[in-house]
Amino acid sequence: xxxxxxxxGYTLTGVSLSGTVYESTAxxxxxxxxxxxxxxxxxxxxxxxxxxxGNGIYNFSGDLANGGGIWLVAGRRIAIWVQAxxxxxxxxxxxxxxxxxxxxxxxxxxxxxx
Numbered sequence: 197x198x199x200x201x202x203x204x205g206y207t208l209t210g211v212s213l214s215g216t217v218y219e220s221t222a223x224x225x226x227x228x229x230x231x232x233x234x235x236x237x238x239x240x241x242x243x244x245x246x247x248x249x250g251n252g253i254y255n256f257s258g259d260l261a262n263g264g265g266i267w268l269v270a271g272r273r274i275a276i277w278v279q280a281x282x283x284x285x286x287x288x289x290x291x292x293x294x295x296x297x298x299x300x301x302x303x304x305x306x307x308x309x310x
Contacts, residue, residue, distance in 0.1 A: 206267040208240060211297060212258035213266060215304040217248045217278055227252025228307060231280035237267040248280075258300060266297055276303070283307035 217231035231248040238244040238256040240263045246254040257264030266274070273294035278285060286308045287293070295303045 203242070203267055206237070206269050208260065208265045209268045210258045210260045210265050211268070212256060212264070212300045213238060213276075213295065213297060213303060214253065214255040214300075215302045216252045217254060217280065217305050217307060218252050219283065219307055219309065225306075228280045228283065231278060231283070231305075231307065233305070234277040234279075235266070235274065237274045238265075239263055240265060242267065268297060270298075271296075276305070278305045278307060280307055282310055284310050
């Protein structure tokens with residue numbers, strides 16, 4: 197018997213995941229430039245990282261022709277990890293969030309100073 201593929205049941209789908217990584221401040225949300233966002237199921241080859249730009253915006257492309265897209269199973273959330281130097285995740289030590297993707301999805305992530 198062969199080894200089961202860990203992606204069995206998943207379909208590479210032409211949808212994107214994007215959003216902002218930010219810190220809440222007294223004057224409102226402040227983008228965290230350079231924050232790293234990891235999506236295990238993003239991209240044709242999987243295990244993909246995105247770096248937030250100067251406005252805190254990250255993007256995983258849904259362009260299948262250029263290696264983008266997200267491996268999905270209907271109704272199943274996918275794990276996203278977010279990290280930035282000097283910050284921690286307010287919801288737990290593993291910095292993981294679970295996002296339900298149904299079409300192009302925007303998901304913003306808050307980090308807090310260490």
